[in-house]
Amino acid sequence: MQAAPYLTTIGNGLIAPTIEELLFRGLFFNFFFLKKTRFNGFLKIIVSGLIFGSMHELAINYNWLIYCAMGWILGATYYWTKDLKCSIILHALINLL
Structure with a gap:
């Protein structure tokens, strides 16, 4: 961050x-649990959040749970809005905080 603050800010x-929203929500939501049921929607949110958390934190600890929760919030955002732009914008805002 100190060496290239602008590049880091743009990247993060x-x-x-x-990229993460395209993978975790865009691809995952459209290739797994394809049957349009409420339960499958719930599974999409839960599983994508668990994968999201595991990709950011390898150990199951407090940080992992925070990342999972963020993944669940982003997954729910995409599920309810059906618009990937919404979850991308929310993710970017969270990262910039």
Whole structure:
């Protein structure tokens, strides 16, 4: 961050959220649990959040739970809005805080 603050901000604030949302919500939600039921929607949110948390924190600890919760919030955002832009913007805002 100290060596390249602008590049780090762009990477963490714009590029990473876009790529992660395309993978965790865009691809995952459209290739797994395809049957359109409420239960499958719930599973999409839970499983994508668990994967999201595990990709950010390998050990199951407090930080892992925070990442999972963030994944669940982003997953629910995408599930209810059906618009990937909403979860990308929310993810970018969270990262920039």
